Amino acid sequence: MNTRHIGIGVALAAVIGAAAWWHFGPAGPAQQQDAAQQGKDDTSVLVQTASVTRSSLAQTVSVFGEVAAGKPESLSFAQAGQLLRVPLVAGQQVRRGELLATLGSDPTAQSNYEQASNAVGFAQRELKRNEELLGLQLATASQVDAARKQLRDAQASLEAQRRLGGGQGISRLEAPFDAVVTALPVAQGERVQAGAAVVQLGRTDRLRVLLSLEPAQSARLAPGMPVKITPQQDGAPPITAPITEIQHMVDPKNQMVTGIVDLPAGKTPQLLVGTRMQAAIEAGRHEAWVVPRQAVLNDDAGAFLYQVANGHARRVAVRTLTENDKQYGVEGQLAANLPVVVLRNYELKDGMAVRMGSR
Structure with a gap:
C-alpha cells in the first residue's frame, strides 16, 4: 500500500515538472512573451518632442568691435x-x-x-x-x-x-x-x-564703434541696417544704432573690413575708448521654421532633424537661416502638425520606431 502511494507521488511530481518546464523553459509561452516584449523595447526609443512654428525671424550677423572716438x-x-x-x-x-x-x-x-x-x-x-x-x-x-x-x-x-x-x-x-x-x-x-x-x-561726445567684418559678410551688409551692440563692460546697457558706413577695403593688418556705427550722442557717458563690443547686425528678415536648438543635428550630409509621424522618426534635411541661444530658424520640408525630437534624437535613424514624451 505504501509502495503504491509512493509510486503515484513520483509520477505526479514528474508530470508537474514537465508542465513547468514546457511553460517556463526557453521555448515556453512565458519566455516567448518576454522575448517578444524585449524585442519590442529594443526596436523603439523613448524620445522627447516639441512643436514647431513658422515665423518671420531676423537674420543676424554676429561680429565684434571696439569703441573709438568720433x-x-x-x-x-x-x-x-x-x-x-x-x-x-x-x-x-x-x-x-x-x-x-x-x-x-x-x-x-x-x-x-x-x-x-x-x-x-x-x-x-x-x-x-x-x-x-x-x-x-x-x-x-x-x-x-x-x-x-x-x-x-x-x-x-x-x-x-x-x-x-x-x-x-x-x-x-x-x-x-x-x-x-x-x-x-x-x-x-x-x-x-x-x-x-x-x-x-x-x-x-560722439563715440562710434568700429566693427570687424569678414569680407564675405560685408557684401551682405549695407548702411542703415540696425545693430544691437552689447558692451563687454560691467553695467553698460545694450545700445541700438544703425550702420553708418562700411569701408570698401580690407585692413592689411587683420584682413577684415571695417564697419562704422555712430553711437547716439549723450547716451554713452560710461563707455571708454577701446572698450570691446559684441554686436548683432540685422541683415534682413526671413520666414522660417522655429525649432529648439537641440533639435538640429549635423553629419556628413549636413544639418537635419527628426519629426515623428505615426510612431516613427522621419529625417528632414534643413538649412539654418538664423539662430540665438535657444532657437534655430531653419528651412526645410517640415510638416507643421508633426513634432520634432529634441531629446535622444542622436540615437535615431530614419524610420525607427519611437515612443513619445512631451516637452
Whole structure:
C-alpha cells in the first residue's frame, strides 16, 4: 500500500515538472512573451518632442568691435612759430576750453604785422591831409578817393595779419570740444609752419564703434541696417544704432573690413575708448521654421532633424537661416502638425520606431 502511494507521488511530481518546464523553459509561452516584449523595447526609443512654428525671424550677423572716438579732427595754428608748450600725450582725455598748446609767433609774422599796422597809420594821415587840401581847393576829389582806398587796403592787410596771429607774441590753442587725443604729430620745441597739424582730436561726445567684418559678410551688409551692440563692460546697457558706413577695403593688418556705427550722442557717458563690443547686425528678415536648438543635428550630409509621424522618426534635411541661444530658424520640408525630437534624437535613424514624451 505504501509502495503504491509512493509510486503515484513520483509520477505526479514528474508530470508537474514537465508542465513547468514546457511553460517556463526557453521555448515556453512565458519566455516567448518576454522575448517578444524585449524585442519590442529594443526596436523603439523613448524620445522627447516639441512643436514647431513658422515665423518671420531676423537674420543676424554676429561680429565684434571696439569703441573709438568720433571722427578725428586736426587742429593747427594760423601762423608759423615755435611750440613753447604741448602738455599732452596720446590717449589723454581733454575738456572743452582746455589748453592744448602754446606757440611763440615767428619773428617774420610779427614784423609783417608791424608793417601792416604802420601802413594803416600812414594811410590815415594821408587821407586826413588830402581832405584838408581838398577844403583849400589844393587837392582833387579823386586824390581823396585814392587816399581813402589806400586806407581800406591797409586796414584789410592789418586784419589779415591779425588773424594770422602776428599781433600776438604767444598764441594759445584750446580744445573746441570734449575729446581724446588720438595723435600728436609734433613735439614741444619744434618749429611749425602756418596751418601745420599740431594735435588730432576725436570727439568723446560722439563715440562710434568700429566693427570687424569678414569680407564675405560685408557684401551682405549695407548702411542703415540696425545693430544691437552689447558692451563687454560691467553695467553698460545694450545700445541700438544703425550702420553708418562700411569701408570698401580690407585692413592689411587683420584682413577684415571695417564697419562704422555712430553711437547716439549723450547716451554713452560710461563707455571708454577701446572698450570691446559684441554686436548683432540685422541683415534682413526671413520666414522660417522655429525649432529648439537641440533639435538640429549635423553629419556628413549636413544639418537635419527628426519629426515623428505615426510612431516613427522621419529625417528632414534643413538649412539654418538664423539662430540665438535657444532657437534655430531653419528651412526645410517640415510638416507643421508633426513634432520634432529634441531629446535622444542622436540615437535615431530614419524610420525607427519611437515612443513619445512631451516637452
